[in-house]
Amino acid sequence: xxxxxxxxxxxxxxxxxxxxxxxxxxxxxxxxxxxxxxxxxxxxxxxxxxxxxxxxxxxxxxxxxxxxxxxxxxxxxxxxxxxxxxxxxxxxxxxxxxxxxxxxxxxxxxxxxxxxxxxxxxxxxxxxxxxxxxxxxxxxxxxxxx
Numbered sequence: 001x002x003x004x005x006x007x008x009x010x011x012x013x014x015x016x017x018x019x020x021x022x023x024x025x026x027x028x029x030x031x032x033x034x035x036x037x038x039x040x041x042x043x044x045x046x047x048x049x050x051x052x053x054x055x056x057x058x059x060x061x062x063x064x065x066x067x068x069x070x071x072x073x074x075x076x077x078x079x080x081x082x083x084x085x086x087x088x089x090x091x092x093x094x095x096x097x098x099x100x101x102x103x104x105x106x107x108x109x110x111x112x113x114x115x116x117x118x119x120x121x122x123x124x125x126x127x128x129x130x131x132x133x134x135x136x137x138x139x140x141x142x143x144x145x146x
Contacts, residue, residue: 012071013127015119019104020068023119027063031056066106067118070130076137080116087116091137099145107146122146 038052061084069081076091089111096110099122107120107127120127135141 011126011129011133012069013120013124013130015068016121019121020119023066024063027060031060065117067116070118070127072130072133072137078134080118089114089116091134091141094134094138094141096142096144097131097134097146098143101145 034056064083065085067080067082067087071079072091073079073088078089078091078094080087080089089109093111094109095112096108098108098110100106100120103122105120105122107118107122109116109118122128131143131146135143
């Protein structure tokens with residue numbers, strides 16, 4: 001009965017907006033300051049410009065892929081949302097869930113193919129319920145720092 005109750009409630013964890021906003025604000029500040037400092041120094045050639053541009057693009061591409069929402073759907077499907085995409089993963093495909101070393105940070109979910117990062121506050125009761133449900137759906141999962 002408890003599993004049906006959980007699925008009817010459709011528990012959804014959404015990272016605190018202030019936490020997500022602070023992260024992206026810090027990333028914007030880092031990008032602007034880095035570009036300003038590089039401009040003051042002066043880029044020597046186009047190869048350096050290409051390398052530095054690649055680093056900025058890669059950093060932003062990865063950063064907007066960090067998930068801010070997690071929800072367990074029917075059938076043990078976990079739906080994660082980020083700015084860049086929506087990802088659906090079967091709970092049975094998750095091999096590891098690793099929490100941050102601090103109460104606030106990133107939760108890492110590892111599958112055979114991907115490493116998935118989620119903004120998290122480990123003390124959040126909804127997130128704890130979701131993690132317990134994932135553990136129930138996949139008893140072979142390895143939990144660390146959770």
